[in-house]
Amino acid sequence: MEAALAECRTVLLRAVNEAALLESVAWTLVTRGRCRVAWIGGPVSAQVKCLAFAHDSAVDACADPTGWALDDAREGLAAQALGAEQTARLPDLAADTTDSRWHRRMMQAGARSGIALALTVRRETIGVLCLYSPDADAFGDGRQAALEELASDIARALDARRECESRRQVDAQLTFQTHYDAVTGLPNRTFYMDRVVHALRRAERSRKRVAVMKLAVDPPADVAAQWGAGAEEIVLRTIAQRLREASRPGDLVARLDADQFGIEVTGIDEDEELARFARQLLVRVMQPVALASGEMRPHARLGVSVHPRDGSDISQHLQNASHALSTTDTHGGHLCNFYSADANARVQAQFDLFNALTGALERREFVLHYQPKVSLATGQIVGAEALLRWNHPTLGALAPRQFIRLAEECGVLDTLGEWVIEEVCRQLGRWQRAGLPACPIAVNLPLRQVTQENLLLAIARALQESGVPPTLLELELNESALVQDLGASLAALSALKNQGILCSLDDLGTGQALMVMKHLPLDRVKIDQSFVRDIATEPDSAAICDAVIGLAHKLAMKVVAKGVESEAQVNSLRRRGCDEIQGYYFSPPLPADECAALLRRRDGVPVADTIHPAQESPRTLLMVDDEPNILHSLRRLMRGEGYEILTANSAHEALEILARQEVQVILSDQRMPNMDGTEFLARVRTLHPNTTRLVLSGYAELSTVIESVNRGTVFRFLTKPWTDDCLREHVREAFRYHENQRTGVQDA
Incomplete structure (x- = not known):
């Protein structure tokens, strides 16, 4: 016991807090002092609350220690010690005449004697230390005195810690009152x-x-x-x-x-x-x-x-x-x-x-315009996209990019999205009742809104009220938003498809959706207009369009090209197998009545063949030079050869011509501003590989041109100044080479 008491005093000095102090003392008295049970309690109202509890292995099956923590103040050693504010000792539990439930539990645990020591400081009892031993009269006079001294040390340690904690709380309260607001809890x-x-x-x-x-x-x-x-x-x-x-x-x-x-x-x-x-x-x-x-x-x-x-x-x-x-x-x-x-x-x-x-929707300031989508196979309108416009009282018509983010900030975006769905369904119903051709309408909504259950309910309600079949409604998701939360996107698309609604992916090519397209239940993908814009002149943009179209078709999806504005873009997209186009080439976004007029007239785009069978195509020669006088001389030189002659003053103009019309042979000057001849012909080789390409070059550029010939970019290079007969013969040879190549491909 002496060793246990010495260790307890060390614990009193080193414990980090009151709970750790009491637990350590209790377990030290059990493990080192050979006590069966040790616990420390404090008076709470008419009961004793256990603050720390320790026991040896023999006690495990006897009773729930939590039940031992509360003892009736009228019985047991703890009650006696607290009531008398002095030590209460019971040498033989079996001789106890108080019929204490606590003592019966201790006897069931194998205890034969017990002692309770009041924890008193400054004449106030603040707790009790209770020990039970498997030995009879284990706490005799010598041990009782030593334990009373330990109890006094525990009481002083508790009092000191509680006084420090009280001062800390007072200091914290003063600090709070000095630096914080009492009502809100915010800094002052x-x-x-x-x-x-x-x-x-x-x-x-x-x-x-x-x-x-x-x-x-x-x-x-x-x-x-x-x-x-x-x-x-x-x-x-x-x-x-x-x-x-x-x-x-x-x-x-x-x-x-x-x-x-x-x-x-x-x-x-x-x-x-x-x-x-x-x-x-x-x-x-x-x-x-x-x-x-x-x-x-x-x-x-x-x-x-x-x-x-x-x-x-x-x-x-x-x-x-x-x-x-x-x-x-x-x-x-x-x-x-x-x-x-x-x-x-x-x-x-x-x-x-x-x-x-705020209130713009109630004031009916929002309207929808519709931009038609046209099939490149039939030339007819096959759908449209609904585009939101805000008719601001003073600023006029505003496009979504000017206010959508603000609408989200002020909390009206969800309501606005539901209104768009409802208005599109109402418009589809009007067109259907007017006998116009079926025209699926696409609506672009943010992923956050599409994943909300109330939007799905709003869609179902709008379709039912308008009597429109779900296949006439198409929802578009932006690629960047879709990739950010693929799980939510997949769930939303699946829910929409289960309702029979068409789903498409907008702005494909600007993010990472190409890697996950196979997982998505999509009907269409839309190529971003940044790639469509340069499809006729930039090999990289054309390559991305080729990749998107090829992948989408293998996944049984249709492809729509956005932002189509020129015939060159249309022909380039048609050659690559794009299904539909949307853009100002056919029509800007229109009010509902003007779009209905287009549907009624069944307007469309010409479905002219842009790639003629080689034997039926005229021999077409494109000559490119930034100097008009040289172009004039070349045209006069080739006039009697029976060619259809096209001319361009720049590489960019020539690329636009190539996108619109089939050309067999190209003759380009090397020195041109913005893009020289070899760079121009390198692009032509990628965009129009079936052409035969010649370059006019001075000796100073000989190494550059030879490298282009070796790479296959250029068929022949001709030096300046040229002789008329030699130049005509080289062009004739280029046409013969082109026809031989075509014949070889057909034979193969």
Whole structure:
């Protein structure tokens, strides 16, 4: 026991907290002091609460130790020690006449004697130490004195730790009261100013910007007057929580005054992005707050000062933010102002759009235009895409790119998406009843909205109310959004397909969807217009289009090319097997009545063969030179050869001609601005491999031309100045070579 007592005193010095101290003492007395049970308790009301409990292996099956933690204060050694505030010892548990339930449990556990020692400090009993031994009278006078000394040490250690904890709590409370707001729990003005001072110093070293914001809400007194006592605290706490949630990690939110909050923002270098963050704060704060007497919608305004542009120290920035705040107008809709006039002018237009979006749908300012899609096989309209337009009262028609992000910020995007679906279905129903040809309409929606269950219900309801079959509705998903969350995309597409709705992938080629297309239940893919734009002139764009078309067809999907604006693009797409086109070449987006007129007239695009059988095609020679006089001389030279002669003043113009018309032989000058002859013919070899290509070159460019010949880019090179007979013979040879190549392919 002596060794156990010595170890217990070491524990009293080294334990990290009160719980660890008591547990360690109890287990030391069991393991080193040969006690069967050791526990330490404290008086709670009329019972004794166990603070630490230890026992040897013989006790495991006797009873639930948790049940031992609470003992009736009228029985047992612990009750006696606490009641008498002194040691209570029982040499023989079997001789106990109190009929204590606790002692019966101890006897069942194999204990024969017990002792309870009051933990007393400054004449106050703060707990009890209870020990039970398997030996009779194990706690005689000598051991009792040593244990009473240990109990005194435990009591003093507990008292010291509790006093330290009490001082710590008092200090923490004082610190909280000094630096935090009691109502909202946010940092107060003192804390905010100190933190911003440090942020400004760091910004000066790193040359970063810091935004000092002031947000004013409905005065608490006004809230109390209208909504009753206590409402102001609920509103303030709710606003504080919303500001915390809307802020980014590292930002600071504080309560500066009764109705003002401060926000310190770092890491945003653009005024437009800072304005977007400010709008998010305002939208979040101004959501309704539930009160006992109903819902209250707070009003908020925001002033912004940016370091170092608008000031040099915290006092100046707070003053400037207050000035910007004072120029806001709740009723006029200008809820946020920057101190800088230039910055305010740049971002205020976006704020005006943001404010105008609320209620725009109710004011019926949104309309849909429809851009037809045309089949390259039949030339007829086979569908259309619905494109949203906002008829702004002062700015006129706005395209989605000018307001969609703002619509998401102010929380109207989901409602707007459902309206688009409903309006498309209503329009399809009108066209169907008017006897117009079936025209599936595609709607482009963000993935976040497509994955929502309520949208699927809205689609089903709109189709049912309009009487339109689901196969006339097509939903498009953007490639970048689809790849970011493939699981959600697959689930959404599967749900749509189960309803019979067509699904397509928009802007293919700008992301990574080519790698996952095989997993997606798609009907169509749309090639991004950035590749279509250069398909006739850029081999890389043409190669991407070839890859998309080939992969989509192998997966039984149709391909739509977006942004088609020229005949050259149409012919290039047709040669590559593209199914449908969409763009200004056929029609811009049209109002519903004008699109209906197109459907009624059954307008389309010519289905002219762009690739004639070789034997029926005229011998066509394309000559390319940036000097008009040389082109004139070449045309005069070749006039009697029976060729159809085409000319181009630049490589780009020549590529456009090649996209529109079949050419057998190309004769190009080497020295041309922007793109020399060998580079031009290298592109032609990729885009139009069946052509035969010659280049006119000076001796100075001999090495470049020879390399092109060796690579197969050029069939022949001709030197300047040329002789007429020699040049005519080389061109004749080029046509004979081309015809021999064609004949060889046909024979093969």
